[in-house]
Amino acid sequence: MGETQFTPGPWRVRFGNIGHVTAENGALVAKCQRLTSLCNLQANARLIAAAPDLYEALERVIKIIDDSSWCLKLTEERAALAKARGETP
Known part of the structure; x- marks a missing residue:
């Protein structure tokens, strides 16, 4: 991340x-x-x-899923975090 x-x-x-x-x-x-x-x-x-709390919660969910065997891409969720970090327009 x-x-x-x-x-x-x-x-x-x-x-x-x-x-x-x-x-x-x-x-x-x-x-x-x-x-x-x-x-x-x-x-x-x-x-x-609530934005910082929502950001941290979404980060935790993505980490849990990344660390598991679930086959989810979470494309929109990753894009939302990238947008919050200023990595996308």
């Missing part, structure tokens, strides 16, 4: 600044803007905050 270059997690949603997602060290990772409703903004912020 490639090396990640994104800000390490965990990331958290800050409700004091609605829609702000920050890293554990306080760095601002994302600032969601209110496009349609407050609910959408909060849901988007929570999804972004």
Whole structure:
């Protein structure tokens, strides 16, 4: 697997600044803007905050499958991780 270059997690949603997602060290990772409703903004912020956890979970699943005798290619899953690492456009 490639090396990640994104800000390490965990990331958290800050409700004091609605829609702000920050890293554990306080760095601002994302600032969601209110496009349609407050609910959408909060849901988007929570999804972004979960990104490092989702990335790590997918990495673990691929490793488990790679280490087993399963015959799965996981092409889309590998592509998603490569995209997160900036290896594909």
